[in-house]
Amino acid sequence: MDNIKFALADGVVIAKRNVIKIKRVPELLVSVLISPIIFVLLFAYVFGSSIEIQGGSYREFLISGIFAMNLTFSATLTGAGLAEDMQKGIIDRFRSLPMSRSAVVFGRTGSDVIYNVLSLIIMSITGFVVGWRIHNGLGKAILGFGLLLLFAYAMSWIMAYVGLLVPSPEVVSNASFMVIFPLSFIANTFVPAENLPTPLRVFAEWNPVSSVTQASREFFGNIPIGTPDPTAWPLQNPAVYTVIWVAIIIAIFAPLAVRRYKLAPTKS
Amino acid sequence: MEAPRIGLLRLQKWKTPMKPMIEARSLSKRYGEVIALDGLDLSVPEGTILGLLGPNGAGKTTAVSILTTLLVPDSGTATVAGADILASPREVRKNIGLSGQYAAVDEHLTGFENLDMIARLYHLGRQRSKSRARELLERFDLADAADRPVKTYSGGMRRRLDLAGALVAEAPVLFLDEPTTGLDPRSRTELWSIVRELVNQGRTCLLTTQYMEEADQLADDILVIDHGHEIAHGTADELKMMVGGERIALSLQSDASMDDARAVLIRYSVGELHVQGRSVTAPISGGAATLTEVLRALDSEGVKLRDVGLRRPTLDDVFLSLTGRVARTDDEETDISEQGVALEEAS
Numbered sequence: 001m002d003n004i005k006f007a008l009a010d011g012v013v014i015a016k017r018n019v020i021k022i023k024r025v026p027e028l029l030v031s032v033l034i035s036p037i038i039f040v041l042l043f044a045y046v047f048g049s050s051i052e053i054q055g056g057s058y059r060e061f062l063i064s065g066i067f068a069m070n071l072t073f074s075a076t077l078t079g080a081g082l083a084e085d086m087q088k089g090i091i092d093r094f095r096s097l098p099m100s101r102s103a104v105v106f107g108r109t110g111s112d113v114i115y116n117v118l119s120l121i122i123m124s125i126t127g128f129v130v131g132w133r134i135h136n137g138l139g140k141a142i143l144g145f146g147l148l149l150l151f152a153y154a155m156s157w158i159m160a161y162v163g164l165l166v167p168s169p170e171v172v173s174n175a176s177f178m179v180i181f182p183l184s185f186i187a188n189t190f191v192p193a194e195n196l197p198t199p200l201r202v203f204a205e206w207n208p209v210s211s212v213t214q215a216s217r218e219f220f221g222n223i224p225i226g227t228p229d230p231t232a233w234p235l236q237n238p239a240v241y242t243v244i245w246v247a248i249i250i251a252i253f254a255p256l257a258v259r260r261y262k263l264a265p266t267k268s
Numbered sequence: 269m270e271a272p273r274i275g276l277l278r279l280q281k282w283k284t285p286m287k288p289m290i291e292a293r294s295l296s297k298r299y300g301e302v303i304a305l306d307g308l309d310l311s312v313p314e315g316t317i318l319g320l321l322g323p324n325g326a327g328k329t330t331a332v333s334i335l336t337t338l339l340v341p342d343s344g345t346a347t348v349a350g351a352d353i354l355a356s357p358r359e360v361r362k363n364i365g366l367s368g369q370y371a372a373v374d375e376h377l378t379g380f381e382n383l384d385m386i387a388r389l390y391h392l393g394r395q396r397s398k399s400r401a402r403e404l405l406e407r408f409d410l411a412d413a414a415d416r417p418v419k420t421y422s423g424g425m426r427r428r429l430d431l432a433g434a435l436v437a438e439a440p441v442l443f444l445d446e447p448t449t450g451l452d453p454r455s456r457t458e459l460w461s462i463v464r465e466l467v468n469q470g471r472t473c474l475l476t477t478q479y480m481e482e483a484d485q486l487a488d489d490i491l492v493i494d495h496g497h498e499i500a501h502g503t504a505d506e507l508k509m510m511v512g513g514e515r516i517a518l519s520l521q522s523d524a525s526m527d528d529a530r531a532v533l534i535r536y537s538v539g540e541l542h543v544q545g546r547s548v549t550a551p552i553s554g555g556a557a558t559l560t561e562v563l564r565a566l567d568s569e570g571v572k573l574r575d576v577g578l579r580r581p582t583l584d585d586v587f588l589s590l591t592g593r594v595a596r597t598d599d600e601e602t603d604i605s606e607q608g609v610a611l612e613e614a615s
């Protein structure tokens with residue numbers, strides 16, 4: 001019992017420390033918040049003017065895709081943060097303290113939720129400005145935002161493990177680029193999955209980025225009228241499928257990251 | 269009920285040999301081809317300071333990392349404050365304070381926030397953490413900078429903050445890995461007195477250093493290691509005795525006469541010469557009489573001296589004769605093996 005209490009308290013101390021850093025390095029926060037604005041505007045005006053969606057507005061269709069893509073990308077911050085702590089030797093300090101062995105990673109993934117909440121808010125406002133609307137009521141919209149945040153939290157755990165594995169924050173950015181780019185583009189984020197060539201279509205249909213996008217489109221009421229029902233099971237049950245992925249990812253990567261933290265090489 | 273017992277226990281402690289607070293048996297660790305530790309034994313009795321001395325790459329940091337549970341040894345065992353480093357690492361962590369070779373402080377936090385965070389992670393409680401942080405900032409002369417982000421600190425200030433971090437919990441066992449590297453002379457003396465005071469209160473300390481003076485000043489016991497194993501062990505005086513005798517120390521007026529000076533000294537020296545710049549030291553026997561003879565011989569060779577003297581061996585000499593390397597005096601390290609070869613050719 002005491003152990004759990006201490007683990008929570010330690011996690012909070014670490015998360016507080018990370019939040020102080022967000023305040024002290026506003027440049028990072030600004031870049032984290034400006035990139036979603038740019039994405040929304042870029043895709044809305046560049047793609048939006050050439051892609052036609054039958055029975056609806058491309059911009060409304062697009063925004064959920066942008067949400068999912070951006071939150072997937074922002075997981076990189078978790079990895080970079082941990083890699084930086086390793087590089088600077090602070091992890092060595094933490095590892096010599098009688099604190100909970102999972103507090104550093106839990107504190108980090110926890111505090112990074114702040115980035116995700118802020119960037120969701122910014123993206124929603126920008127989306128609203130370019131014509132995105134919520135059609136299914138506030139309750140469902142909250143479910144949509146909640147699912148997006150949950151998905152982002154899971155992605156954050158993958159990158160936490162990667163961040164502890166590599167020698168520097170720069171490597172995290174490069175490594176994540178290679179994985180996250182295909183993951184968020186071979187999906188229904190910017191075009192309907194049905195329009196893709198077969199191998200890509202199958203990948204896209206089973207890609208959790210697609211399911212979280214599909215689910216939030218449904219929650220926000222952004223599925224264009226007359227769109228044929230999806231044929232693949234994940235897209236027929238996108239919320240359930242996404243939650244399953246979230247559970248699997250956290251179940252695998254949280255223990256991996258904690259284990260890696262315990263065994264991480266010391267700075268020398 | 270407890271009070272009278274404590275008195276008894278104290279008495280007993282004086283009678284029985286003091287229990288070791290740090291004890292390691294044949295610790296080994298390798299990194300690929302490199303053997304960082306090769307069967308290292310050490311034992312530090314309660315209330316004493318062990319100076320772990322060795323040239324770069326000797327394995328000092330590796331030993332500290334293993335004893336502080338940051339690193340798992342390939343083989344060997346160790347206990348710290350009675351707890352086994354492998355079986356109960358958490359127990360070990362409760363009882364240690366560590367200041368590593370590289371200052372592990374958070375750049376974005378202020379000095380106060382750094383120490384407060386560490387105190388909270390030792391579970392000192394909110395109020396106690398705050399007051400402990402302020403206390404230590406005062407103690408380490410950082411009170412003025414306490415509320416500035418560490419990013420704005422100088423190297424020495426970071427080092428001091430890191431050291432303060434090791435003292436936050438008033439843990440009974442301290443590990444300090446090259447604690448005074450990068451400190452100015454005043455901060456260094458100040459740190460020495462803090463460490464002395466802590467040990468007088470009964471703490472136990474393992475400190476690594478490359479500064480002989482530091483080991484000489486602080487350590488009750490010195491363990492010299494190289495290539496991961498012990499090469500000598502004893503008090504500063506014992507170690508100095510090992511290399512014995514006095515030394516002639518010469519400083520020449522010009523480089524040109526170095527060869528002549530060497531040739532003369534080799535005739536009288538009872539050990540290896542040590543050349544650094546225009547200075548030469550040579551172990552001799554016979555004291556002042558030998559010195560007079562050496563001076564006469566040098567004079568007849570036309571060697572002009574700037575300075576000359578007899579001195580007792582220092583720990584530097586010990587280090588040199590044991591490791592074949594000069595201890596770091598001010599960041600530089602000289603390898604004398606080349607000069608040794610040159611000398612053999614000359615003689």
Ligand SMILES: Nc1ncnc2c1ncn2[C@@H]1O[C@H](COP(=O)(O)OP(=O)(O)OP(=O)(O)O)[C@@H](O)[C@H]1O
Nearest residue numbers: 268299302304322323324325326327328329330331
């Ligand atoms: N992570 C690592 N990977 C590979 N080799 C390592 C690693 N850490 C240490 N070593 C090697 O192990 C040996 C001992 O290193 P260690 O850091 O313990 O030496 P040290 O006595 O602390 O030296 P210094 O005085 O330079 O701090 C060195 O040869 C070093 O190169």
Ligand SMILES: [Mg+2]
Nearest residue numbers: 328329330369
């Ligand atoms: Mg070292």
